Amino acid sequence: MSATLNRFGESKTPGKTAGVSPLDGIFSPKSVAVVGVTNTPGTVPFDIFYNILSAGYRGTVYPVAPGKRSIAAVKAYRYVVDIEDDVDLAVIVFPADVVDRALQQCGQKGIRAVIVISAGFREVGPEGAKREERLKNICADYGISLIGPNCLGAINTDPKVQLNASFARKMPLAGRIAFLSQSGALCTAVLDYARDKQIGFSKFVSFGNKAGVTEVELIEYLHQDTSTDAILLYLEEIREGRRLIDAARRVTHGPGAKPILAIKSGRTIQGAAAAASHTGSLAGEDAVCDEIFREAGILRVTSIEELFNAAILYAYQPMPAGERLGIVTNAGGPGVMATDAAIREGLLVPRLEESTRAKLKATLPATANTKNPVDVIGDARADRYMAALEAVLDDPNVDQGLVILTPQSMTDIEAIARGVCQIARGATKPIACSFMGATDVAPGIHLLQSANIPHYILPEWGCAAMAAVQEIRRWRQQPLDHPEPLPVDQAAARAVIDRAEEGYLSEDQALAVLSAYGLPVPANHVARTANEAVAAADRIGYPVVLRVVSPGIVHKSEVKGVVLNVGDASAVRRAYDEILSRVAAAAPEAEVRGVLVRRMIPAGHEVILGAKRDPAFGPVLMFGLGGVFVELLKDVTFGLAPIGPASATRMIEHVKAFRLLQGARGGEPADVAGIRDCLRRVGQLVSDFERIAELDVNPLIAGPSRIGNTVADVRIRLGAGGNGESE
Amino acid sequence: MDRDEIRRRVTKVVCQVLNVDEDMVEPGSHFVFDLGAESTQSVELVAAFEGEFDIEMEEESALAVQTVGGAVDYIAKYVQ
Numbered sequence: 001m002s003a004t005l006n007r008f009g010e011s012k013t014p015g016k017t018a019g020v021s022p023l024d025g026i027f028s029p030k031s032v033a034v035v036g037v038t039n040t041p042g043t044v045p046f047d048i049f050y051n052i053l054s055a056g057y058r059g060t061v062y063p064v065a066p067g068k069r070s071i072a073a074v075k076a077y078r079y080v081v082d083i084e085d086d087v088d089l090a091v092i093v094f095p096a097d098v099v100d101r102a103l104q105q106c107g108q109k110g111i112r113a114v115i116v117i118s119a120g121f122r123e124v125g126p127e128g129a130k131r132e133e134r135l136k137n138i139c140a141d142y143g144i145s146l147i148g149p150n151c152l153g154a155i156n157t158d159p160k161v162q163l164n165a166s167f168a169r170k171m172p173l174a175g176r177i178a179f180l181s182q183s184g185a186l187c188t189a190v191l192d193y194a195r196d197k198q199i200g201f202s203k204f205v206s207f208g209n210k211a212g213v214t215e216v217e218l219i220e221y222l223h224q225d226t227s228t229d230a231i232l233l234y235l236e237e238i239r240e241g242r243r244l245i246d247a248a249r250r251v252t253h254g255p256g257a258k259p260i261l262a263i264k265s266g267r268t269i270q271g272a273a274a275a276a277s278h279t280g281s282l283a284g285e286d287a288v289c290d291e292i293f294r295e296a297g298i299l300r301v302t303s304i305e306e307l308f309n310a311a312i313l314y315a316y317q318p319m320p321a322g323e324r325l326g327i328v329t330n331a332g333g334p335g336v337m338a339t340d341a342a343i344r345e346g347l348l349v350p351r352l353e354e355s356t357r358a359k360l361k362a363t364l365p366a367t368a369n370t371k372n373p374v375d376v377i378g379d380a381r382a383d384r385y386m387a388a389l390e391a392v393l394d395d396p397n398v399d400q401g402l403v404i405l406t407p408q409s410m411t412d413i414e415a416i417a418r419g420v421c422q423i424a425r426g427a428t429k430p431i432a433c434s435f436m437g438a439t440d441v442a443p444g445i446h447l448l449q450s451a452n453i454p455h456y457i458l459p460e461w462g463c464a465a466m467a468a469v470q471e472i473r474r475w476r477q478q479p480l481d482h483p484e485p486l487p488v489d490q491a492a493a494r495a496v497i498d499r500a501e502e503g504y505l506s507e508d509q510a511l512a513v514l515s516a517y518g519l520p521v522p523a524n525h526v527a528r529t530a531n532e533a534v535a536a537a538d539r540i541g542y543p544v545v546l547r548v549v550s551p552g553i554v555h556k557s558e559v560k561g562v563v564l565n566v567g568d569a570s571a572v573r574r575a576y577d578e579i580l581s582r583v584a585a586a587a588p589e590a591e592v593r594g595v596l597v598r599r600m601i602p603a604g605h606e607v608i609l610g611a612k613r614d615p616a617f618g619p620v621l622m623f624g625l626g627g628v629f630v631e632l633l634k635d636v637t638f639g640l641a642p643i644g645p646a647s648a649t650r651m652i653e654h655v656k657a658f659r660l661l662q663g664a665r666g667g668e669p670a671d672v673a674g675i676r677d678c679l680r681r682v683g684q685l686v687s688d689f690e691r692i693a694e695l696d697v698n699p700l701i702a703g704p705s706r707i708g709n710t711v712a713d714v715r716i717r718l719g720a721g722g723n724g725e726s727e
Numbered sequence: 728m729d730r731d732e733i734r735r736r737v738t739k740v741v742c743q744v745l746n747v748d749e750d751m752v753e754p755g756s757h758f759v760f761d762l763g764a765e766s767t768q769s770v771e772l773v774a775a776f777e778g779e780f781d782i783e784m785e786e787e788s789a790l791a792v793q794t795v796g797g798a799v800d801y802i803a804k805y806v807q
Contacts, residue, residue, distance in 0.1 A: 038765045040765060045765075065763055066751075066760065066761055066762055066763035067745055067746065067751065067762050067763030078751075094759065094760065095759055097793075098760040101757075101760050
């Protein structure tokens with residue numbers, strides 16, 4: 001899509017960012033030195049230089065090629081420091097082992113933006129990692145913004161710049177979409193794909209090993225870039241999850257918001273299985289990433305197709321006011337398929353106003369269907385399509401239109417495409433098309449794509465793209481909250497945690513920590529004798545639960561270390577003795593510190609509140625239903641700790657079984673506000689104490705509001721040493 | 728063969744293979760960074776040194792030599 005109008009139909013100003021950014025040197029340099037150029041076409045060092053020339057770069061380019069008088073008829077320099085004029089950007093294409101020398105000279109020359117295309121760094125092992133460290137140090141010494149190493153390069157299609165500092169074969173078309181990729185090779189495939197679909201780009205950059213500039217700086221830069229409406233991101237590895245999430249929230253929400261659509265590959269669950277806690281085993285990197293991206297407004301998709309399907313709709317069509325879809329089709333079957341897909345994707349296919357239906361009846365043949373989806377019948381030509389589409393878009397119940405066409409012998413494909421383009425030019429509601437087929441419909445598709453009207457081979461893909469745009473719209477309407485600290489007794493928790501060794505806290509210790517943070521912990525006491533247990537039970541009130549206390553026993557029921565619903569003193573005495581003898585038989589090596597006596601908790605829904613430390617995102621919270629079945633059901637959501645009330649509410653509402661908590665099938669609604677409060681307190685606890693490696697409150701018994709919630713079991717695993725408190 | 732002779736003949740070979748002027752070639756000159764050798768030219772250089780000095784060098788270690796001075800030292804081990 002090559003037109004230079006933005007999605008509001010305004011003429012765009014060429015790509016300038018507000019203020020001066022260090023990345024201006026990367027994307028809009030007035031002069032570029034390509035360092036390490038050779039004279040051999042078909043090699044990266046030559047092609048990069050040649051691509052800059054042939055793309056029509058508007059600045060000055062200098063080849064740095066020791067031993068060569070000229071490259072492609074342009075005077076060459078032995079060293080970058082030999083160039084008489086100022087240089088804004090250096091693109092280093094030397095082999096890895098001399099890149100540091102070239103970078104050092106760039107620093108001496110005063111160049112503050114560098115792209116290192118060369119491979120042979122962190123991605124090849126320890127030697128390469130050392131080389132990369134040297135590059136980082138040089139960049140720090142000279143204040144250089146570095147893209148790469150091990151990348152394809154950067155492209156800016158702005159007509160005032162026209163820079164293709166990459167080894168992509170062709171300069172892409174200009175457009176409103178920016179594409180950022182950790183993979184260089186994928187970029188070339190994406191460029192080829194996009195050209196076929198006439199999709200243009202504002203900026204295109206592969207950031208490789210991200211030794212300097214990362215996706216975080218890039219999305220922040222593109223947020224300010226007036227030629228970019230949507231940001232597409234391909235990520236393989238997240239190193240600074242918190243920074244990414246904070247930046248994404250700023251970019252995707254509030255004034256000047258732009259959507260970020262991302263493919264995060266590496267959907268691995270390796271390592272998760274080894275974790276002992278429920279949270280550890282459920283909170284695999286990928287599941288956490290899914291949820292946390294959503295909480296940052298990053299729309300995660302799984303394929304390049306999906307990425308562009310949504311992006312072109314967002315970037316080139318107006319934002320719809322809601323989910324309601326009007327469908328115009330010349331074939332009943334695809335209309336039904338589209339309706340099914342729309343409903344499945346969470347869109348609505350509304351009933352049309354009577355006045356709309358009257359208009360349709362006046363223009364369509366008697367056999368046509370004037371209900372939504374509107375079937376204009378197989379012999380429809382452009383006039384009938386246009387009348388129907390105009391009527392449907394005018395309907396106040398419709399927020400967006402989908403035009404479906406099947407190539408029948410009477411179908412004037414190009415005229416219909418032109419008609420759709422004409423309507424789209426003046427429309428305030430988005431239009432997408434699905435001209436189904438391949439060969440016959442190709443000229444029509446070409447016309448649509450040239451006019452920035454998103455086209456999808458299958459109507460289902462169009463519906464999925466519309467649903468993605470709805471997700472962007474809804475995200476912007478949601479409040480973004482900031483986690484305010486709740487009043488807690490941090491000193492009391494610290495007193496327990498600082499004294500404890502690495503490993504699991506005993507149950508009484510864990511309950512004391514939760515209690516200090518204001519979680520609803522039932523009255524309890526650790527008894528060392530049967531008499532002490534009876535005295536505790538008398539004090540707490542019957543019925544009670546008796547549970548073995550042993551740091552070595554994580555799953556108490558497996559060693560029969562739990563007796564429920566103990567009703568009187570003699571039963572307490574009996575249960576106490578039974579627990580000790582059963583545990584001694586099942587786990588003779590375990591150190592038993594006593595038996596915890598606590599109040600029997602009234603029945604309710606079993607939910608889990610968990611926390612763990614994610615390598616990329618830091619402390620992460622988990623919520624789910626199911627208690628002991630949580631790993632079977634996998635009905636869990638994740639969020640970043642600490643967490644604010646709005647995000648905590650979303651975590652609770654997004655589990656599939658949320659309706660159970662709302663009181664499905666006549667049940668009494670659970671104390672959801674209380675669960676939210678517990679989640680926030682757990683989030684605050686794991687944020688305050690870096691030593692907490694994993695935490696499971698499982699189950700929290702979620703009772704109705706009149707009773708409230710109660711912690712029924714908890715496991716807290718501490719990491720080694722430290723003062724227990726995070727900064 | 729003395730070191731000056733080796734140095735003179737190494738410089739001659741480097742100028743021929745990399746097509747550079749003699750005044751660019753110094754003992755500290757890096758084949759790639761200072762003289763612009765491409766990866767295929769490194770192999771050509773090794774072959775040309777072998778022809779010039781009538782020696783057979785161990786390829787992996789020969790290719791690891793990065794400077795003109797390094798090449799002089801390396802070849803000296805074969806011819807002295």
